[in-house]
Amino acid sequence: MGGVHPDDKKISRNCKLEALPLPPMVYISVSQHIGAPAKPIVAVGDKVKVGQPIAEPGGFVSAYIHSSVSGTVKSIAPGLDMQGNKQTYIGIQVEGDEWEENIDRSDTLVTDIPDDGKAMLEKVRLAGCVGLGGATFPAHVKFSLAPGKKCECLIINGCECEPYLTSDFRTLLEKGEQVVIGAAIEKQILGVDKCVFGIEDNKPEAIAHIAEVIEKLRKLSPKYEGISVMPLMKKYPEGGEKQLIDAVMHRQVKSGGLPIDVGAVVSNVCTALSVYEAVQKNKPVIDNSVTVTGDCLGEDNQHNFVVRVGTPLSFIIDHAGGVPQTASKAIAGGPMMGRPISNLDAPTVKGTGAILFLTREQTARRPQGNCIRCGRCASACPMGLEPFLLYRLGTHDMLDELEKNAVQDCIGCGCCLYSCPANIPLLDVINQAKAAVMGVMKARRAATKAAQTK
Amino acid sequence: MSSIVIWTIVVISVLGLILAAVLYLVAERFKVEEDPRIDEVEKTMPGANCGGCGYAGCHAFAVAAVQNGNLDKNYCPVGGNDVMKKVADILGYKVEEKAPMIAVVRCNGTCQFRPKVAEYDGYPSCKVKAATFSGDTLCAQGCLGCGDCVSACQFDAIHMNPETGLPEVDQSKCVACGACVKACPKHIIELRAKGPRGMRMFVSCMNQDKGPAAKKACAAACIGCGICEKTCRFGAITVTNNIAYIDFNKCKLCRECEAMCPTGAIHDVNFPIALDKAAVKARVMERQKKEREAAAAAKAAANESAASAETLSATN
Numbered sequence: 001m002g003g004v005h006p007d008d009k010k011i012s013r014n015c016k017l018e019a020l021p022l023p024p025m026v027y028i029s030v031s032q033h034i035g036a037p038a039k040p041i042v043a044v045g046d047k048v049k050v051g052q053p054i055a056e057p058g059g060f061v062s063a064y065i066h067s068s069v070s071g072t073v074k075s076i077a078p079g080l081d082m083q084g085n086k087q088t089y090i091g092i093q094v095e096g097d098e099w100e101e102n103i104d105r106s107d108t109l110v111t112d113i114p115d116d117g118k119a120m121l122e123k124v125r126l127a128g129c130v131g132l133g134g135a136t137f138p139a140h141v142k143f144s145l146a147p148g149k150k151c152e153c154l155i156i157n158g159c160e161c162e163p164y165l166t167s168d169f170r171t172l173l174e175k176g177e178q179v180v181i182g183a184a185i186e187k188q189i190l191g192v193d194k195c196v197f198g199i200e201d202n203k204p205e206a207i208a209h210i211a212e213v214i215e216k217l218r219k220l221s222p223k224y225e226g227i228s229v230m231p232l233m234k235k236y237p238e239g240g241e242k243q244l245i246d247a248v249m250h251r252q253v254k255s256g257g258l259p260i261d262v263g264a265v266v267s268n269v270c271t272a273l274s275v276y277e278a279v280q281k282n283k284p285v286i287d288n289s290v291t292v293t294g295d296c297l298g299e300d301n302q303h304n305f306v307v308r309v310g311t312p313l314s315f316i317i318d319h320a321g322g323v324p325q326t327a328s329k330a331i332a333g334g335p336m337m338g339r340p341i342s343n344l345d346a347p348t349v350k351g352t353g354a355i356l357f358l359t360r361e362q363t364a365r366r367p368q369g370n371c372i373r374c375g376r377c378a379s380a381c382p383m384g385l386e387p388f389l390l391y392r393l394g395t396h397d398m399l400d401e402l403e404k405n406a407v408q409d410c411i412g413c414g415c416c417l418y419s420c421p422a423n424i425p426l427l428d429v430i431n432q433a434k435a436a437v438m439g440v441m442k443a444r445r446a447a448t449k450a451a452q453t454k
Numbered sequence: 455m456s457s458i459v460i461w462t463i464v465v466i467s468v469l470g471l472i473l474a475a476v477l478y479l480v481a482e483r484f485k486v487e488e489d490p491r492i493d494e495v496e497k498t499m500p501g502a503n504c505g506g507c508g509y510a511g512c513h514a515f516a517v518a519a520v521q522n523g524n525l526d527k528n529y530c531p532v533g534g535n536d537v538m539k540k541v542a543d544i545l546g547y548k549v550e551e552k553a554p555m556i557a558v559v560r561c562n563g564t565c566q567f568r569p570k571v572a573e574y575d576g577y578p579s580c581k582v583k584a585a586t587f588s589g590d591t592l593c594a595q596g597c598l599g600c601g602d603c604v605s606a607c608q609f610d611a612i613h614m615n616p617e618t619g620l621p622e623v624d625q626s627k628c629v630a631c632g633a634c635v636k637a638c639p640k641h642i643i644e645l646r647a648k649g650p651r652g653m654r655m656f657v658s659c660m661n662q663d664k665g666p667a668a669k670k671a672c673a674a675a676c677i678g679c680g681i682c683e684k685t686c687r688f689g690a691i692t693v694t695n696n697i698a699y700i701d702f703n704k705c706k707l708c709r710e711c712e713a714m715c716p717t718g719a720i721h722d723v724n725f726p727i728a729l730d731k732a733a734v735k736a737r738v739m740e741r742q743k744k745e746r747e748a749a750a751a752a753k754a755a756a757n758e759s760a761a762s763a764e765t766l767s768a769t770n
Contacts, residue, residue, distance in 0.1 A: 083586070084587050084592070085594065086594065339586075340587065342588070343571075364575070365575060428577035428582045429579075429582060432579075432585040435585055
């Protein structure tokens with residue numbers, strides 16, 4: 001249902017993953033995941049090593065956070081994130097590069113998968129794995145299925161349907177073996193027989209490579225049985241969780257439901273890689289791949305960096321030659337769903353996938369016209385909503401009506417805004433309305449829960 | 455020809471009369487009994503239907519006033535004490551006089567004081583802007599300047615000043631309905647007592663950052679230094695979360711806090727004579743010095759008496 005076909009603009013697709021040098025200071029946020037912020041367990045002045053836990057989960061839906069560098073903790077203080085909002089950061093001054101002893105830093109591939117799913121899940125939890133597709137939902141929570149729920153198919157999300165972004169693509173090409181082993185581990189944890197790699201057909205190299213890797217690994221162990229690759233039609237947002245389930249399994253998740261309700265669990269390729277590293281190499285999530293791209297950077301100045309968590313964006317950008325003269329906007333993520341960066345000194349978090357520079361011509365808003373009820377936004381909406389209606393209700397703050405019209409199902413993909421011939425800022429208003437409605441729903445849930453406990 | 459015209463007029467008139475009779479009978483038969491006082495109360499209301507009283511409109515207010523049996527939960531900020539007195543007379547209830555209120559914009563971050571660090575080119579709405587990021591300056595609590603308060607106001611009483619980039623309340627038009635207070639996502643607008651002859655004091659800042667950060671974001675920010683709290687002789691000022699707040703019920707409008715404020719975050723409105731900051735400051739300093747000396751003397755005296763008591767007990 002729905003979807004649009006923007007120019008995919010993958011100009012950094014041929015740039016190999018390169019490890020970024022260590023910055024002089026890193027600032028590691030304690031809320032890099034959905035859920036409760038983590039609680040710092042180090043104090044100012046402590047010496048830390050790479051991979052040492054520095055914050056523990058602050059609730060069930062929360063995750064461990066590890067030091068990405070070795071050095072001295074200099075500060076535990078509020079700082080500004082990419083949107084200028086306050087977060088608590090643990091500032092660590094980098095001294096050398098000393099890793100925790102139990103982390104296997106070699107490149108040797110560990111293909112033997114342990115049998116004990118519970119132990120592996122615990123390892124995933126201790127490694128602070130979160131969904132690296134962008135939502136940063138703690139992985140161990142996703143993989144611990146609620147009683148009575150059964151997973152039928154694990155979907156590995158390699159769509160990367162956003163224009164410009166190439167970090168997942170490069171990971172598939174360069175670390176395909178690790179990703180497939182990671183997927184097999186996730187399969188083992190979930191106790192599911194079927195695992196499908198969903199990859200868009202604009203990445204034929206990745207599809208061929210992963211198919212080859214699966215073939216190779218299948219000969220080694222029966223645990224790799226049941227893993228397959230499914231080329232998907234190039235369409236935005238094919239990589240949205242619910243859209244991907246629809247494309248792979250032909251099942252629709254109903255409003256307010258979770259993928260597990262239709263027997264699916266979706267995991268990003270980078271998450272699979274981090275699960276591999278956590279289980280087979282004892283390496284927690286301390287780095288991630290970040291695409292630095294944009295037309296204004298020039299053809300030969302595109303990058304796919306492997307960046308330690310907490311590296312200031314300005315340090316990464318300096319390594320890519322500084323902010324280009326013609327750039328007018330920096331975006332964290334892709335052009336469709338990414339969030340604008342107002343503070344270039346902010347550090348990266350686990351979920352940072354890209355820094356994209358756009359020029360004035362690319363970002364300028366065209367003059368807004370009137371809605372003529374052409375319905376293009378409604379036909380483009382992958383969730384089957386009516387953006388024109390939600391926009392009208394949103395501008396008038398009609399929260400009851402917004403909830404009736406399922407604004408909370410909006411995934412914020414921006415297809416409506418992209419397809420609107422009158423350039424109406426649909427998504428801006430809907431996002432804000434969604435946040436308001438979610439706030440009301442949360443308050444109501446809390447109230448009913450309080451009433452029940454009484 | 456003329457007979458057709460006459461017949462038409464006659465038929466339509468008769469039809470009209472019959473239908474009128476039917477309508478009358480139906481209206482009589484299915485009449486909804488309503489307390490006549492509701493109508494009377496509604497007539498005295500300003501009729502703005504602004505919702506400032508907390509009810510959906512003037513009619514809802516009147517219904518609630520009649521049904522509640524008292525006026526504890528009903529107060530029309532637009533009509534003020536005059537209208538409430540009339541309502542009370544009609545219903546025979548008692549009403550407490552309330553100090554007239556006015557909307558106050560608590561942000562001092564003009565373009566001059568608060569440098570921009572980013573540019574916003576999105577949908578011109580404060581709500582949307584606040585959901586997107588913290589704002590185009592380093593102050594995360596300040597005015598966003600898109601004018602949600604202006605569009606919320608039904609009385610044309612608040613306008614953006616293009617020079618400062620901040621909204622300004624038109625004191626003659628503001629009726630304190632509170633629409634702008636609800637519309638502002640940063641909660642910088644507050645309803646405060648109008649004060650005697652319109653004179654009032656307020657802290658024109660909401661920045662909760664610590665001193666250096668607040669100062670970096672805005673030259674006129676409240677830095678939470680607490681000088682005003684110490685200066686105030688009436689205990690009207692409290693500093694919480696690095697931000698001072700003046701309780702308008704306790705404030706005696708002496709303007710000493712304004713003179714002492716190092717950043718100029720405290721504002722006065724409608725005072726007939728301009729504040730001579732240096733003179734007031736000197737006066738306050740002098741007073742505080744005397745207080746300190748008196749306290750030191752009292753302490754010394756207490757020490758002395760304690761010491762003498764000790765020697766006494768020692769000799770005994």
